[in-house]
Amino acid sequence: MAVRRALISVFDKTGVVEFAKRLAAQKIEILSTGGTAKLLREAGIAVRDVSDFTGWPEMLGGRVKTLHPKVHGGLLFRRGHTEDEKQAAEYGIAPIDLVAVNLYPFEATAAKAGLTATELIENIDIGGPTMLRSAAKNFESVTVVTDAADFERVARQIESAGETTLATRLELARKVFARTSRYDGMIATELERLSAGSGRVALEAKPVLPEFVHIVLRRQQELRYGENPHQAAALYVPAERAPLGLAAAKQLQGKELSYNNLVDLEAARSLAAKFKNPAAVIIKHNNPCGAAERETLVDAYLKALACDPVSAFGGVLAFNRAVDTAAAEEVAKLFVECIAAPGFADRAKEIFAAKKNLRLLELPAGGLEPERELQLKRILGGMLVQQPDLGEIKDDDLRMVTKRAPTAEEMHAMRFAWKVAKHVKSNAIVFAKDGATLGVGAGQMSRVDSVRIAVMKAQSSLAGTVVASDAFFPFADGVEEAAKAGATAVIQPGGSVRDAEVIAAADRLSLAMVFTGMRHFLH
Structure with missing residues (x-):
């Protein structure tokens, strides 16, 4: 569909002036609002205010700018559809062939320190998502752009053929619905911070576990295969932000x-x-x-x-x-x-x-x-x-439960072993000494078997090592096996009904034992 009229209204103005110049050079009429219209005029681009196009002014402090039948009729009426064309002519609705809109930065606003309930609410964009959805629904006739990264492709196609391809319009429409879905999800999540129990709206801390979890992911990379070659797999990342960590490697x-x-x-x-x-x-x-x-x-x-x-x-x-x-x-x-x-x-x-x-x-x-x-x-x-398991132990968390306290060297080794044990599949046992693992027992159904496997896997003597266990020892056999292998100290959460029996065994074997009070199961 030939592009003759475009509506441009953006919060993030990256690249918008150059994009509008290229559209104007193709004799496309530019409609705009507020700050976007001002910016484009300052750049020497002819702009028609949306209020002039609709015959209605912006109102309610800017809450209503584009919510008008002439805007949404211009976006939604089906070109070539007899009844739609007839009604558009009857009510004076002119086609809008392209929309370039991005949204208020709700997520960034919600993350601000000192945010008020009013600020949060006022940064909920209504007109933007509504235009995007109208244009995207009618993608067979209308081009919709919500990402500045797409300006170049759209401008190039219009310069070449006077219109965008149907494939491009469909792809951009999909992008819009992913964007608005994510945007509404963010709003639903953040509104859980609001309370109205006192008869007025107040902003509170985010709940640890929200009532609704909204996630929109985009496929970043197809992988060679899944856990097995017959399984397809891909890496997905959050749709609305740059990848982090390994996903950004x-x-x-x-x-x-x-x-x-x-x-x-x-x-x-x-x-x-x-x-x-x-x-x-x-x-x-x-x-x-x-x-x-x-x-x-x-x-x-x-x-x-x-x-x-x-x-x-x-x-x-x-x-x-x-x-x-x-x-x-x-x-x-x-x-x-x-x-x-x-x-x-x-x-x-x-x-x-x-x-x-x-x-x-x-x-x-x-x-x-x-x-x-x-x-x-x-x-x-x-x-x-x-x-996520972000629990870390501090000195005040540690409880010495045996007659013998650990030496400074043993305590240093236990802290190291404890860090590693948190990352081993349960039941997890780690023998360590001098900042290095010497034996690891993982994923066994009984803790004593994890001890035995760690001992069996060890490539060097375990004399003078310490042992970390991700959860309590349910019986004394685990510490007995560790001591037999040469361990001199144990770090574990404690909390078993047989703790007294385990401590007594440690004392009998001259082991130092420390309770952390924190379990680190990993499944």
């Missing part, structure tokens, strides 16, 4: 990513982020098979690898520092699937380039930040939603 080389690669990379990234000193994490099937922190990255990697070099084969690595030459030279000796880090030295890139299939991912600034958004897991017929 830049792949520098290697095969395309699979679903499992990203699951393992996220497990590695989230654990590496826990350490302040240079740290290395090796993940296999979503469980750490080695983690360490040292003064240098290469030493951290070598200590992590020493925990379980057999399982590390074909694993996924993450570092919390840029990978230097020394670390790259050691890593290159092992077959690994993926490496994620905040950066890679030029020489490190050259070393890894010899491994064509190795996937290198450069994490963005902030890529090691913890995930703070709600976590979702699908079950048949519903979705489970929970807060």
Whole structure:
């Protein structure tokens, strides 16, 4: 459909002047409102006010500008439809062939400190979404643009053919409904902060778990396959903001990513982020098979690898520092699937380039930040939603429950082991010493079996190690097995009905034991 009239009304004015100039150069009439009209006129573009087009002024403090039959009739009437054409002529409705609209920044406003209920409400856009929806519904005849990134494509098509293609109009309409769906979802969520119990509207803190959860995602990347080759998979990101963390990582080389690669990379990234000193994490099937922190990255990697070099084969690595030459030279000796880090030295890139299939991912600034958004897991017929496990222990949280208190070295090792245990599938047991894992037992149905597996997997003596358990020991057998392997101290949440029995066993075995009061199940 030839574009002869366009309505442009935007809050974010990025690129709008150049876009309008290109439309005007094609003899397209420009309708506009308020600040957009002022900006376009200042740029020398002929603009007709919407109030002149409709015969009605803006009113109610700007709440009503474009809510008029001449606007929505001009957008909605079906070109070539006999009855629609007849009614449009009867009521003096002129076609509007293109709409460029973006919305009040409701999400940014809602995040402001010191926000009032009135500010929140007044930043709910009514006219914008209404125009977008009208235009998008009639995409067979009308072009609708809500993203400045689409200005160039739309202008180019109009300059070439006087109109946009039907395929473009359909794609832009889909984009609009995704945008307005997300926008309404944000409003519904934020309105849960309002209360009216006192007879007046007041703004309160957000509920931890909202009544409604609205998520609109866009497909960012098709993946090689899902958990298995017969399963299709893709990476989706929030539609209305730039990707974060691993989703924003830049792949520098290697095969395309699979679903499992990203699951393992996220497990590695989230654990590496826990350490302040240079740290290395090796993940296999979503469980750490080695983690360490040292003064240098290469030493951290070598200590992590020493925990379980057999399982590390074909694993996924993450570092919390840029990978230097020394670390790259050691890593290159092992077959690994993926490496994620905040950066890679030029020489490190050259070393890894010899491994064509190795996937290198450069994490963005902030890529090691913890995930703070709600976590979702699908079950048949519903979705489970929970807060992320951001629980951290402080000195005041720790309770010494045995006759012997841990030494400073044991306490340092226990804090390290506790960080790792939080990232191991339950039942989780971690043996550690001097800032490195020496044995990891994961995913067993009984805790004592996790202890035994950790002991069996250990590649070096466990004498003088500490043990971390993600949940309480239900019986004394777990600490007895740990002591038999050489452990001297235990950190665990406590809370079992048999705590007294477990503590007595620890005392008998001269173990130091600390209760954290915080469980870290991971399923």
